[in-house]
Amino acid sequence: MTLLHLEGVTRTVDLVDAPPLTILSGVDLDVDDGDRVSIVGRSGSGKTTLLNLLGLLDNPTTGVMLFDARPVQSFSSAERDRVRGRHVGFIFQQFNLLQGRTALENVMTPLLYAQGRQFWQRSRIAAEMLERVGLGDRLGTMPDRLSGGEQQRVAIARSLVRGPRLILADEPTGALDLETGAAVMDLIDEVALASGAALVTITHDPAIAARATRHLRLDHGVLQTAPNIPVAA
Template sequence: MSGEPLLELENVTRSVLLPDDSELHILNGIDLSVSEGDHIAIVGRSGTGKSTLLNILGLLDRPTSGSLQWRGKDATRLSAKQAAHARGRDLGFVFQQFNLLPGRTALENVMAPLMYASGHEFWNRRKLATESLERVGLGKRLDSMPQTLSGGEQQRVAIARALVRRPRVVLADEPTGALDVTTGRAVMDLLDSATVDSGAALITITHDSNVAALAREQLQLDGGRLHPLSEVAAR
C-alpha cells in the first residue's frame, strides 16, 4: 500500500429481503483496504455481487453490517448530501457503456462534473476539461459529438470526465466490456497511467481475468468474499 487508506471495508455484508421474507446474502464478509496509488482488480462472474460491491465502494449504497471507512470516517454515518459531495469531489466512475451525454461535444461531456464545482474549478471548467482531454490524447476532438467517435475514443472521453476533478479513487466497472481486445488493452493502459500520474487509486471491476492481470493486486469475488486470484486458481 502507498499511504493512508482511503477506503477500508471490514467484514462488510450486504443482504436483501426477498418477497417471501427470506434473506438473500450477497456479500458475506468483505475485507478490503484501498490507498492512493493502488490498482486493484476485482474479478467475478455475473451474479456474484460485483455491482453490489461497486455501489458500496462508490458510496451509493450502505452495507447491512460491518465497517465502511472513507478517509478515516465512518461512511455509514454520512448523510445523503455528504455522500453525494464525496462522490462528486473524490470519486470518479468509468462504465462499460461510456454513458456520454448525447448531443453534447466531448468537451461539454468532460465539463459536466465541473458544473457542480465551485471557485477555481467552476470558473476554469473549460480549461480543466480541455487539459483532461489532452491527457487522454483527444485534444483535437474537443468539438466532436459522441456518435462521431470510435468506441475507444468514447471510453477515453469517459476517462477524461472521470479524472477531470482529480478524484482520490477511480471505480471502473467493466471498462473494456464494449471494446475489442486490442482497444480494450490500450484503454486499460491509459486508465492505469492516468491514475498513476494523478496519484489516484484505481479499482477495476471485471469478469475478464486478462484485464485483471494488468492490475498490481488481483482479487476474486467468490461466495460473497474476496480472495486473492492466485488462491482461487489453485483450488
C-alpha cells in the first residue's frame, strides 16, 4: 500500500528584496509500506527540506502530496501533529536526548502523547524497546553516562517506540565510527523489517545508501534515480 505519494512537489521560500528561492522542484516520489529508500545529495541540495516535507513538518508550495491517500494540505495543525506523532519516527544524526532524563524517560517521552494502553503502560513499553536495542541494563542511566553508540540506540528506541509506519533517518551514522555506524544501521533495518515500516534514509555515505532497495539522488532540488549506487551484498 502506498504510504506517501508526491507528484510535482515544489518548495520555495520568500526572500527579502529578491525573487523566491526554489529549494525543491517537481519532486515525484512514492513510498510504500515496508519500502527501503535512500536519498543522497550534496550539502544544500534540499535533503533537509525534503525530509521536513516527508515528515509532515512542512507543506509543499505546489504539487500533490498524499499521506495514506489523504492530501496533507487538508490536515489541520492539530491533525498534522497527531498523524506525525503516531505514524512518523525521526532518527537524527544529533541524538537530541533530554540530558536531565534517564534512558527510560527519554524513550517514554513520545508515549506521553499516546492514548489507551500505550499511555498507561508507557514505562513497560519503553523498557521493552530499550531491551530490544540492547540497553535493557541501562534504563536508569543518564545520557552523559552513555557512549555515542548507546546514545544513538536510545534515540532509535525513542523514535520507534510508538510503532511508526514511516521511519525517516537523517544521516543516522554521521556522528559514529564505522563499526558502530554499521551496527546502528543493522539495528534500524532489523526493527523496520520486523514492524513492516517504510524506511527512508537521507545520507551522503554511499555505503549506507547502498543498503536500501531503491536509490535516489537529490541534485539542486531535483529528485532522480541514482543507478550508480551499488546494491549492498
